[in-house]
Structure formats: structure tokens, C-alpha cells
Amino acid sequence: MAPLKIAIPNKGRLSDSCLQLLRAIGLPVAGVGRTLVSVVAGGAVEILFSRADDIPEFIDLGAADIGLTGSDLVDEAAADVETLLALDFGLCKLVVAVPEHSLMKKIEDVPDAAVVATAFPQLTRRYFEAHGKKLTVVAVSGATEITPYIGVADLITDLAETGSTLRKNHLTPIATICDVRAVLIGNRRKCAEKEKEVHEIVAAMASVIAAKEKRYLMANVPKQALDEVRRLLPGISGPTVMNLAGGDGMVAIHSVVAERAINGLMPPLKKLGATGILVLPIERMVL
Template sequence: MDKLTIALPKGRLFDPVVEILREAGVVNRELDDDSRKLILEDEQLEIDFLLSKAVDVHTYVEHGVADLGVVGKDVLLEAGASVYEVLDLELGSCRLVVAIPEEAGITSLEELPSTGRVATKYVNVAQEFFDQQGIQTEIVKLNGSIEMAPLVGLSDMIVDISSTGRTLRENNLIEIAEIARSSARLITNRVSYKTQHQRIKNIIDDVKAVISKQ
């Protein structure tokens, strides 16, 4: 049996993802995302776990360093990664939205001017969305505190993820459009899915069975 490598996202999704994999019989050892080791081996199950920043998981899977991985749909949309998305783990649910300062008095996309400046870390997703709407935008890439951009005059609006809307409200921003819904997805390398199809399919089925019970 060939060894499998699974890339796991460090951070808030790590523990719930590991718990699902443990119930599915895929994890049979202690895994800690605070570990100094970035590759943890399970010799009994012949699986290596690669601990990665969430935004890098798809890269390891796409390039065949990992056979399977867990990544947010928002990251997949932005990256346009060439991987197979095989299962929604129904964790970390959020939405990619367009939000604008409440004081602008705009409540829908139709009311937006034909041009505008957008702050976001989802550059590709935002560009494609506004192109489809026929709105000419200048995209300003930010990696954190996106909500600050309209407050300091850096942008007219933002594209960001929102779970409860609380952060938007606290910064006097209102949502005017939903671009996509996101949650953690199980992905697989395209070649691995063919060369180790049965083993990967068994993992998918076992994980799916765990999720259906929740």
C-alpha cells in the first residue's frame, strides 16, 4: 500500500477537521498544530500529515506534494486551483460579500456607480464578479483589516468573508451583495485520485458517513 499524504490547515479549522478525520478512522495518532514538526507520520495507517497554512493547502495538493487536503471554498475560488473538490465538510461556514459604508445610502448593486475602488484580499474573485456586473473597479489588495479601507478613504467598498455580519456592523458597513458561500472542502490531487482511487474513495466515503451523522 502506497503512503498517502494529507495536508491539514493550521488554525481555527484544525481541531474540528482532525476530529472528523479521527471519527472516520483516518487519524490514529495525536495531532497538534502547535507542533514544531510540520510533517507528522502515522506508520500504522501509512499516512503522513502535512501541517500547512490554510492558504497553502491547495498548492501542496495541486502540485502532488499532498494527495488530499482541507481548504476553504473561498481560497479555492480565489486561487482557481486545479484540484478535485470531493466533499463539503460543512465546517467554517461563511459568505463572500460586497459591503459598503452605511452612510453611502446604497443598499443594492444596482445603485452602485459604474466605477469604484474595492479593497479585498480576494482580488481575482472580486475582479470577476464586478466584471460580470459591468462595474469598472480598481482593486486594492489588502491582507488584513479589510473593513478599515472605506473608513480611511482607501476604498469605496470591500469584498470579504462574513460569518455573522458583526464585524461589518461594528464598522458601519452594510452588505449589498453575496458573491459566494464558503465552507471547508476536502480536495484531492487529480493524479492521486486516479492512481490511488480506491483508497481515496474509501476515505471520502468514511468522512461522508461521519458528516451525515452530525
């Protein structure tokens, strides 16, 4: 069986998170930045380092079986690929932004004669055409924010996470074209041919994502407080309860809880008589 080929960005905003995810599923990648291909899992998997923009096309052509890239780049390329999993990083928006003192306050205010600069010409063109606008689209590969101030464009479309870069460049968003996130995509034919291998990767990544915001809580609690503990710790299907050897009326409870809820659970658990409270990270969780 030929190795499963996974394409990941060789640099940029998604690269580090992709490498962390691969390490989390047991595919540590060595030689990053010094090689175009890394062989892992005893030769069963090849990691291909590519420009994030090229990955949708590489997957479409079958040069790689599956790959990690941005949903914006998949949509821009209009690639015939299958989205296998939405990931939990690379979250941002593709927005329409205008100079802060512009008279354009909403899409309806944008005149047909306007010029828009963008690194996403296809997405931008489709968006404005869907709103009945026929703008001149100027494709740029970087520094999009400066184009209104050097007379290249009247407005821009660009990725925005917090909006701070837009504000620094005196730009104001007036509309969102689409939400963006990292995705795992696959070649339809190759995914069918390597269904078992692809499914293992998808399931492993999904289990890591599911576990990220959860914690494993353990404590010893009085038996008479179990009903109240169950109300505090619903878990996935309720807390697991185990008898303690020589427990003197105490039982052990184990539960998966949201990380954000941990601090709020400590005082009521202590009030109920809980002791030996432990909170542990979870590497993977299969629901």
C-alpha cells in the same frame, strides 16, 4: 505504496474542525503546532500542516494528494483540483459590504471609479466584471473592514458568518458573491493512483457528517401501538422491531432519528406506553 498525504490548515478558522474530523475517522493527530508533518495510521497517512491559502496550490501541484480547505480559497486560486466532498463546517458567505451610510445600496449603484479592498482579489474582480463593473481592486491580507475608514477603499468584499463583525465596523452587506464552506479536495492524478485509499477517507468523512445530526433511539413499546410508532419513527427504512423474551405484549424498537426531533418524540412515545427509552449518539452512518 507511498503514504496518502493529506494537507490541513495549520491555524485559522478551519483548523480545529479539521482536526476533529480527522480524529472522528480514526486519524488522531499529535504534535499540532510543533511539527509540519504528522505520520498516522502506522505510516499509511501523512498529515501536512499548511496555510489554508496554500492548500489548493499544493494539491494542484501534487505536493499533497488530498486536502481540507475553504471553497473560497479553491475558487480564488482557480486551482485544477477535484472537489471530493462538501463538509459541514466553515459555513459563511463572501459578501460585498459598504459603509452603513453609503449611497451604494445594490451592485448597480457601485460606480466604475470605486475602489474595493479584499483578501480575495481574483474572486472579487471576476464578480464585478460579470456585473459589467471595472473597479480598482486593492488586495489586503487582513483588517479589510477598516479600509473604507482610512481612505484606502470605498467598499470591501469579505467573509461573513453572522454579519456581526460587519455591523461592529459600521458596514452593510449589499450582495453575496458566493457561499463558502470547508471542502475536501484532491489532485486528479493522485486520486486516480490512490483510488482505494482516497475513497476510504471520503467515505469515512461522509459517514461522520451524516451521523452528526442523527441519534439512535431505542424503546420498548406495546405491540398494539406499532402502527402508530411507525408513523412517529419512519427511520431510514422504518424502525427495527424485535421481540422481547417474556415481553408480555411488548417489543423493542430501534430507529435513527433527527436530533432536533428527539424532544418532540418523547411525549407521544410515552403516551403510547413506551418504556426504557434510550437516546444514543451515532459516530458514523453509511447510507
